[in-house]
Amino acid sequence: MDIISGFYNTINLAELSNAKTFGFNPNILEANVLNIAILLSGVIYLGRNFLTSALESRQQKVTEAIQEAEERLQQANVKLLDAEKQLTQAQTVIEQIKKEAEKTARTVKETILAQGKLDIERLTNNGKSSIEKAELQIKKQIQQHITDLAIKKVSAQMETFMTDNLQVKVIDTNIASLGGKI
Amino acid sequence: MTYNLNCDISNSFYRLAEVEVGKHLYWEIAGFKLHGQVFIVSWLVMLALIIFALNGTRKLNQIPSGIQNFMEYVYEFLQDIAKNQIGEEDYRPWVPYISTVFLFIFGANWAGALIPWKLIQLPEGELAAPTNDINVTVALALLTSISYFYAGISKKGISYFSRYVQPTPILLPINILEDFTKPLSLSFRLFGNVLADELVVSVFALLVPILIPLPVMTLGLFASSVQALIFSTLSAAYIGEALEDHGH
Numbered sequence: 001m002d003i004i005s006g007f008y009n010t011i012n013l014a015e016l017s018n019a020k021t022f023g024f025n026p027n028i029l030e031a032n033v034l035n036i037a038i039l040l041s042g043v044i045y046l047g048r049n050f051l052t053s054a055l056e057s058r059q060q061k062v063t064e065a066i067q068e069a070e071e072r073l074q075q076a077n078v079k080l081l082d083a084e085k086q087l088t089q090a091q092t093v094i095e096q097i098k099k100e101a102e103k104t105a106r107t108v109k110e111t112i113l114a115q116g117k118l119d120i121e122r123l124t125n126n127g128k129s130s131i132e133k134a135e136l137q138i139k140k141q142i143q144q145h146i147t148d149l150a151i152k153k154v155s156a157q158m159e160t161f162m163t164d165n166l167q168v169k170v171i172d173t174n175i176a177s178l179g180g181k182i
Numbered sequence: 183m184t185y186n187l188n189c190d191i192s193n194s195f196y197r198l199a200e201v202e203v204g205k206h207l208y209w210e211i212a213g214f215k216l217h218g219q220v221f222i223v224s225w226l227v228m229l230a231l232i233i234f235a236l237n238g239t240r241k242l243n244q245i246p247s248g249i250q251n252f253m254e255y256v257y258e259f260l261q262d263i264a265k266n267q268i269g270e271e272d273y274r275p276w277v278p279y280i281s282t283v284f285l286f287i288f289g290a291n292w293a294g295a296l297i298p299w300k301l302i303q304l305p306e307g308e309l310a311a312p313t314n315d316i317n318v319t320v321a322l323a324l325l326t327s328i329s330y331f332y333a334g335i336s337k338k339g340i341s342y343f344s345r346y347v348q349p350t351p352i353l354l355p356i357n358i359l360e361d362f363t364k365p366l367s368l369s370f371r372l373f374g375n376v377l378a379d380e381l382v383v384s385v386f387a388l389l390v391p392i393l394i395p396l397p398v399m400t401l402g403l404f405a406s407s408v409q410a411l412i413f414s415t416l417s418a419a420y421i422g423e424a425l426e427d428h429g430h
Contacts (some may be wrong), residue, residue: 020303020304020305020306021303021305022302022303022305023302023305024301024302024303025300025301025302027221030298031390032298032387032392032395033298033301035387035391035392035395035396035399036296036297036298036399037298037397038393039295039296039396039399039400039403040296042400043296043403051252054255055251055252055255058246058251058254058255059245059247059251060247062245063245066244066245070242071389075357101378113310135228
C-alpha cells in the first residue's frame with residue numbers, strides 16, 4: 001500500500017508541475033460550450049424576431065416620412081409658383097393704377113387752373129363794375145352836394161340882396177326872355 | 183488562486199474542471215507588464231465594431247435597408263442617450279464618445295459571455311471579457327473623468343471651478359470628493375458586475391456543467407447590457423452636468 005500511495009503521489013506532483021502552452025482545450029464540459037451554444041441560439045432566435053419587426057417598422061416610418069416631406073415640398077413649390085404669378089399680376093395692376101392716377105391728376109389740375117382763370121376774370125370784372133358804380137354814385141353825390149351848396153349860397157345871397165324892386169325886375173326880365181308879351 | 187475539483191474514482195485522478203482567478207497572460211513591454219488576454223479580446227471586439235461600422239456605411243441609400251437600417255437604429259438609440267443627458271444644445275460633439283463607450287462595453291461583455299473562449303488554452307490565465315479586469319474599467323472611468331473636465335473647462339474656462347461652491351460653499355468638500363468617487367464608482371460597478379457574473383457561471387459550470395448554469399448566464403447577459411447602458415448614461419450625465427449653466 002505504501003508503495004502504491006507513493007506512486008500516486010509522484011503522479012500527483014508531475015501533474016501539478018505540468019506547464020501549459022497555447023493550444024486547444026478539448027475539455028468541452030469545462031469550456032461550457034454546450035450551454036453557450038444553447039444560449040447563443042436562444043439569443044439569435046429572439047433577437048432576430050425582435051430586430052426584424054423593429055427594423056421593418058423603422059424602415060416604413062422612414063419611407064413615410066420621406067414621402068410626406070416630398071409631398072410637402074411639391075405643395076410648397078406649387079404655392080410658390082402661384083404666389084409668384086399673383087405677384088406679377090399685382091404689379092401690372094399697380095402700374096395701371098399709377099398711370100391712371102397720373103392722368104386724372106393732370107386733368108384735374110388743368111380744370112382747376114381753367115376754373116381759377118375764369119374766377120379771376122369774373123372777379124376783376126366785378127371789381128371794375130363796382131368801382132365804376134361807386135364812381136358814378138360819388139359823382140352824383142358830389143353834383144348834388146355842389147348843387148345844394150350853390151342853391152344855399154344863392155338863397156342866402158338872395159335873402160340879403162333881394163328887395164321887392166329887384167324881385168319885380170327879375171321876374172320881368174324872365175318873362176321877357178320867355179318871349180311872352182306882357 | 184486555483185480551485186481544483188479532483189475526483190477520485192477507483193484510485194485514479196480525473197481533473198474535472200478548474201476556475202482560475204488572478205492569473206494573467208503577462209506580456210512585457212518597456213519594463214511594464216501587460217495583461218495579454220485583455221488585449222487580445224479587446225482587439226477582437228474593436229475589430230468587430232470597426233467592421234460593423236465600415237459595412238454599415240458603405241452603400242448609403244435614402245431609404246435605409248438591411249445593415250444600414252440596423253446601424254441607424256443603433257445610432258438613434260445612442261444619440262438619444264446623449265441628447266437626454268446632455269441637452270439639446272451641446273450634445274452633438276459628445277455622441278461619438280458616449281457611443282464608443284457603450285458599444286465597447288456592450289460588445290466586450292457579450293463577447294465574453296457568448297463566445298466559448300475556454301476552448302483556447304493560454305500558457306497562463308484564460309481569455310474572457312476584458313471588462314473583468316479592473317485596469318480596463320478604471321481606464322474607461324478615467325476617460326470619462328477627463329471628458330467631463332475637458333467639457334466643463336472648454337465651455338466655461340476657469341469659471342468652471344465656480345461649480346464647486348454651488349449652491350453653497352459648505353458643499354465644497356463634498357464636491358471635491360465627488361471628483362474621486364465618480365470614477366471609483368463607475369469602474370467598480372462595471373468590474374464587479376462582470377467579474378461576479380463570470381465567477382458565478384464558472385462555479386455553476388464546475389458543479390453541474392449541463393443546463394443548470396443557463397439561468398445565471400441569461401441573467402449575466404442582461405446585467406452586462408444594463409451595465410453598458412448605465413456606464414454610458416452616467417458618463418453622459420457627468421458631461422451634461424459639467425456643461426450646464428447655472429440653475430437647472
